[in-house]
Amino acid sequence: MIDQRIFENLQTKIDEETTVRDELHEIVQTLAxxxxxxxxxxxxxxxxxxxxxxxxxxxxxxxxxAQKEEVTRLKAVADQHPFYKYNGLWSRELQNLVASIELCAWLGGLQEHKGPSSTSFMTIEDVGKFLDIPVNLKEQDAFHLTIEEYLLALIAMVEELARLAVNSVTLGDYTRPMQIGNFVKELFAGFQLLNLKNDILRKRSDGIKYSVKKVEDVVYDLSLRNLVPKGGSSA
Structure with a gap:
């Protein structure tokens, strides 16, 4: 005979996990x-x-x-539970937030909220400090920004910058595509130094070269039409 209290205990644990997921889901929905x-x-x-x-x-x-405040709420709840059991609930939204932070910073925003050593490009440590969350935790099971999430956010930013290069020409701005070209090529060179094991990350990073080519095509067309002054590639 099987003691039915075994299953009653399991149901109690299931209900507890459901409550945790519902609480996290509500915060993530607001963040989204x-x-x-x-x-x-x-x-x-x-x-x-x-x-x-x-x-x-x-x-x-x-x-x-405002999103930063939601991340603070999320961290307070998530820290009470195993990180890798629930991080799938918020990983995508955290990536999107980091991509927005990086793009905003590159465009010249967030100046009053970044550290004095921060440039238009924010490292993973810069982002963690800005959001007031730890990054790449190894010895502690707590809420943090992973390297994979940070890199995926950078890839999303590159894709958006490639689109911006095209639209800048439409606005008559022939300098910004040069700046974007220099930046994305440097970022692409950095990604080439990485030996990526994560399948999704590796596939997404392969797409950076297409974004780089898209920007290079814009710069090439501008050069053919003499719309970029000599030496403009160093702008």
Missing amino acids: RRGRSTQAILSRAHSTPADQLKPVLDDVTKEIL
């Missing part, structure tokens, strides 16, 4: 909703001249700071 708002505002950069971007970046910064 804020994230869509952030991305919608950032998309205005594709139709706004570079010298008129400040109002857009100010609005983006407000949304990013």
Whole structure:
């Protein structure tokens, strides 16, 4: 005979896990909703001249700071439970947030909220410090930003910058594609140094070369039409 209390105990544990997932899901849903708002505002950069971007970046910064508050809420709950059991619930939204942070910083935003040593490119440590969360934890089972999430966010940013290079030409800005070209090529060179084991990350990183080629094609066309001054590649 099997003691039915075994299954009653299992049901209790299932109910407890369901409660945890529901609580985390509610926070992640709010984070996702804020994230869509952030991305919608950032998309205005594709139709706004570079010298008129400040109002857009100010609005983006407000949304990013609101998302930061949700990350703080998420961390408080997630720290009470095994990280890798639940991190799939928020990993995608955290990647999207980091991509928005990186793009906003590259465009010149978040100046008042970054560290004094930060440039337009934010390292994983810069992002962790900005969000006030640990990164790449190895000896502690707690909420953190993983290297994989950070790299996937960089890939998403490169794809968006490639699109921005094309739209900048439409706006008559022939300097920004040169700046984007130099940046994405340096980033691509950095990715080539990595020996990636994660299948998804490896496949996504392979796509960077297509984004680089897209930007190089834009710069090449500008050069053919003499729309870029000599030495403009170092802009």
